[in-house]
Amino acid sequence: MNISSHYKLVHFIPWTRTKIYKMLLLSIVPTALFYFLDIKWLAIPWVPVALLGTATAFISGFKNTQTYNRSWEARQIYGAIINSSRAFGIMVKDFIRSDNKTLDNQLHQEIIYRHFAWLTALRFQLRETKSWENVKTKSYNSEYLNYYKVPEWESSLDEELKPFLTEDERQYILSTKNRATQIIAQQSAALKKLNETDVITDYNYVVLENQLKDLYDQQGKCERIKNFPYPRQFSSINLYFTNALCLLLPLGFIGEFSKMTEKFGENIIWLVIPLSVLLGWVFLVLEQIGESTENPFEGSANDIPITQISRNIEIDLREMLAEKDLPPAIQPQNNIIL
Template identity: 85%
Template structure:
């Protein structure tokens, strides 16, 4: 997530420079042929180009709206995880009791640390690369990784989970396919055991189980966004329309500027190149921005900052436990939070 007021041009222009090169080539070739070889037939009426541009603008706007909705839904889900985690923390502290205060504190710590393990396993699962994601397949995204690092790619899940789980739980969780799901299952088993031992009343036990259900709901929503890509048919048609429009754009401008030759001279034709580049760049960048927004957990600079959110939850819950040695908050790298 970028937390600056806006992307600086020194970052944005290099990120989109391939689109600029593309439009430069598409604009120069027909202009040279028209001017030096007198291929007047290259100039096509502006009307079909404008109609295609209208359709392209419509489908690009639709895609960007839908991909933004995916990102905003992902942020809402993680907002709910923040609230449910805090609620689970205070319920754990206030509902789980024992005459042995040392044991009571250990139980609180064990359950809340197991919740940290769930947050850790979930964010690692969400950062796994899917075949349809663009962060490592597109050169401009790979190059932009020099401005920030994705913590889940730099660290090891085993090492992070080991600090939150007992040895037996750690070994069991590593043997499972969906670690986050099984960690909540462990939480439920522990709560059931404490209820049977009388450390949690029946009413409070139900309330805590409902919190686990809410966490499952939020995890399921994250998995739905992660595992269901923006529909390929809409993504493909937007790509095809945009590229076709950019190819035809210089031919339409040749037609328009050739009408002004008598008034301004033949050199007016060369304006085809800058105008085609600017307008084509706008449409190509709209497509690229939509593409960079459609997968909000892939490790992109515009992603939901799941690592930072998870760390903030950990800090809040550790303070509830009365711990003083708190981990530092995640800091932004070049105004990018992950």
């Protein structure tokens, strides 16, 4: 997530420079052919270009709206995880009690630390690269990785789980496919054992289990966004429409400016190039922005900051345990925080 007021042109132009090169090529070639070789058929009426532009604007707007909705839903889900985690921490502190205060503190730490393990496993799963994601495959995105680091790509889940789980439990979790799911299953088994020994009353046990169910719900919503891409048919048609428009734009401008040569001279035809580049860049960038927004967990600069959110939850719950040695909050790198 970018936390600055806006992307500055010094960053935005290099990110989209390939689109500018593309439009320069698409506009210079037909303009030069029309001007030097007098190929008249390159001048086409503006009406078909305008009609295609209208359709492209519609489908681009639709894509950007839907990809933004995916990103905003992901942020809402992690907002719910924050609330559920805090509520779970309070319940663990207040519902798990016996005559032995030392034992209670140990149980509180064990269960809350297991929750930290769940947060860790979930964010590692969400940062796994899928075939349809583009943060690593598109050059303009991979270049931007020089401005920041993705924590889940810099460390291993094995190391991150060590402070939170026992050795046996950690080895078991690492042997499973969906680690986050199995950590909550382990959490439920631990609560069941405490209920059977009367450390947790039946009513409190049911309430705590409902909190685990809520965490499962939020995890499932994250997995739905992660594992189901923006529909490829809509993504493809947006790409095709945008490229077709960029191809026809210079020809339409040639048709319009060729009508003005008698009044303003033949050199006016060269205005086709800057206008085509500007207008084509707008549509191509709209398509690129939609593409960079559709996968809110992939590790891009526009991602939901799940690492920061998980760390903030950890700090809150450690304070509930009355711990003083708290981990530092995640700091932005070049105004980007993940």
